[in-house]
Amino acid sequence: MIPEAEDVPRFDRKLFDPARRISRIGAGSLGGKARGLVAAARILAERRSDLERPDLVLDVPALCVLGTSVFDAFLDRNGLRALVAEEPSDPVVALAFQKASLPAEWLGDLRSVAEDARVPLACRSSSALEDALGRPFAGVYGTKMIPGNQPDVSGRFKSLIDAVKFVFASTFFHEARAYRRAAGELPEPEKMAVVVQEVVGRRHGERFYPDISGVARSWNFYPVGPAEPREGIVELALGLGKTIVDGGACWSFSPAHPKLPPPVGSVRDLLETTQCRFWAVSVGPPPPYDPMAETEFLVELALAEAEVDGTLRHAASTYDAGSDRLVPGTGRPGPRVLDFAPILTWNELPLVPALRKLLAVCEQELGAPVEIEFALSLSPGQPVRLGFLQVRPLLVSEEAVEVAEDELAAPTAVVASTAALGNGRHEVRDVVYVEPGTFESRLTPAIAAEIEGVNRALVEAGRPYLLIGFGRWGSADPWLGIPVRWDQIAGARGIVEAALPHMSPDPSQGSHFFHNLQSFSVLYFTVPLESARAVDWSWLASQETVTRTEHVRHVHTQTPLALRVDGRSRRGVVTAGKA
Amino acid sequence: MATKGANAFEMAQAQFDKVAAILDLDPATRELLRWPMREFSFAIPVRMDDGHVRVFRGFRVQHNDARGPSKGGIRFHPQETLDTVRALATWMTWKCAVVDIPLGGGKGGVICDPHHLSQREQEQICRGWVRQLARNVGPVADVPAPDVMTSGQHMLWMLDEFEAIHGGHYPGFITGKPVGMGGSEGRTEATGYGVVFTIREALKEAGLDVKTTRASVQGFGNVAQYAIRLYAQIGGTVTCVACWDETDKTAYSFRREAGIDVDQLVGISDRFGGIDKAKAKQLGYEILPGDAWLEQPVEILIPAALENQIRADNAPRIHGKVRLLAEGANGPTTPEADLVLQQKGIFVIPDFLANAGGVTCSYFEQVQSNMNFFWEKDEVLARLDAKMTAAFHATSELATKRKLFMRDAAYVIAINRVAQACRDRGWV
8 A cells, every 4th residue: 555666756847747746856765754645645546536525625735755866865975974974963964964965967856846836845854764664753854844935946946955955964963863873773774855845825925824734643542531542633733733743732632522622621721721823934025044944934923913814713712701611713802712613613614524534544545543644725715625744554552451440559559640641561670750859840941951861871771761750741831841852862661741730631642742652652651740659759769879960860770660551541550579 | 089071160051051941041041150250360479388489370250149149168179270160169159049048159269289288388378369359259249168178277367368458357258267266066067967968858758767778978078077977877877988098199998888987987087088098907997999989789879079070981880779879079970970870760969959058057157257146056057957958858849840850950949049039130
């Protein structure tokens, strides 16, 4: 089912060729992301009659893929392999790549992409290792959006090749190297393909963005209330999907129960925890030239801007303070809450049935639970355009792990959680934890740096460990938790989150951080901060110290720790042969 | 490489006459385009290093400037003749027109052999050449460039003399300058790469995968080296290369069935592209007679040395496997040889299309020099690819549509454009 590189026709100097919506420049691997897109296009072609609706157009936006031979030639002809072997800092790598020339034989093709495309394009990394290992390297490599609004071809060409070089350079950035190191022995050196793809959306003055972007999974690793894992989960955001993949606030719902209210305490809580900013491609006056910044052509905007653009109409409800409730739509004044109620409650758009069908068809075609990415564009008077941006099989552990309820209270339990994520078991002899007496929210960036150092040493020694800390791991907001990147904790096989108050209970399942939890089969234990029995701090304190920094302690345990999570019951426990 | 037989200018006129008939041009236009509009022939006295004065003969021919300033190289060659320069100037007019750049055709030369001249003597020739022509050349009149046995250094001497005479900076006077001194990125590679861009498109049309093809190349100068390099990078294999041996005063072909290594050969060649045959032999190359490159069992021949190399006497020796001939040099095939190529069913990418990458990039350099703002290499090469690819397909489409030989189709396009410009200006 998953296509091969040679199945993709050669680029014929036209990006928007109706007969050739997907094409390739160069040879070699297409990488994981491109293969997912090709699979998506094939599913659409073969199952169009099952998926099509009169009120919705489903397509894979036009794209071409630069195969990994372009990457190889770029490195070889510019002598960049010697440079990257020295592992210089990210700016040094990025600058050297920007100064280098792309292989001459492909420049004409890239120029014709720029000539043809007067709309924003996404240059997305598509790693060959993702393909080889069969798991996504989420958020590890760069993706760059370019506006396509420069009036002359040369300006568009320049931003396109700068973006391609940036994606190539990101293969050797610190975070990517650390990630690969943590992934253990790799079957081959990393090579990068690049997907150059039309961005789905509409222009509103000086910004361009999809009305809605989203991630849908046919398997829900974290079901809430009556939802079942097999019913799947969908996450929606206004604007570009960057909000979701960065782990920002977005709206999650079960496609089987789209009207089910989220598990939050009150409407006021919703006001605080839902999306309040969104990302768009800047198509106004050129921003300061900065080819080394991933967000060079992006802007993050407040909801008020979307209100002006008219894009909140299907996405927001309005808070009515008098009745302390939300009224779907934006027909009245008041604070807006992005709960997508006009679509989910009133069925204003056929999104939910279309997604349900798409998930089911993709599951049938790939023979496994799937994850899809999509974006919606709503042009007045026209059918909804649903851009199908990715499909990939999900790694769902079927291992039968039993964690009985009484085990949580057993004296051997070091950590006990009734809200664990994942499914499976690990064994470790090292624990890295933030010492409870020293933790303060304002210190989280410093704590992240301390953890990075300990992680590096443990990864190099090949010792997996259990990580315990406070608040949401990987949070972009340092007040909500410790803002680590994945590479800073990549050696952890179990992560314990002592939840902070005022925090959304569910981690975003579309985020890079969540993808990596799944990819590396990391067990994630959420425990209440105040619970006396959730973490046995005194037992941890009695273990032998290996290193101790200002806020973080690394201990080596006398006996192995067994980490177990039962995905069905969501019970998780860490047990030790306590003396 | 020695030039044998045909007079190049007579050949150029014969080619023109043939196409003028196809286009049914009126007599005045024919007369105008058959001959150069202006010719300069002059003496350049130079005091040699040993103290005596030697007088060199210099030329500049401006064939036609209806579409824009004349453009063409300056050759230093002991066998230079006015007729050769006339022919090359004529071909420059067609070359600029076929790739649709707003320039006319010119060419210049000096009868001399740089192998036997010191740097200082060559500098004096360059300065003397400009002193004779300073009022008849320039950014808006006639823009010279390097050619056979002239380089960026020669261009800088000429530029310096021109600027000294005119009292200002005129980087757009001349092209082929070194990068950083008004030169363009990508200029060195441009001609050779341009040849391969057209080969790539021709192979696509023929339904041939480049990876299954082999090529044999005549010449190992700048054009040939970059053509070999890019052709290998897109997957082809060059098995034979021929070049002039200055010591033996003859040419040799160097063959390696597994494919030649261009970097290896560059490492054992002199600055004029002559390969050291003893070292080549040590590296596993067979040393064959100079004409052997033509007889190789390959799909592609790339003559990239001098004119008149494929003639009626040697064309029948071209191997039956050859499908494509891309002329990297100017005028390498005589009209008689053309007939043999047609009989053999060989697809020809004519010189003024195949090697137009050089003048196209020269035009880019001129544009950049005139605005004193310089593009990155990616930008230059991408624009070059676009120009060459478009020109190839325009020619190929016309050839198919009107059932013309590729050379004739390219001439039809070019001559028609120039004739139209002459009519539009009211000249004819």
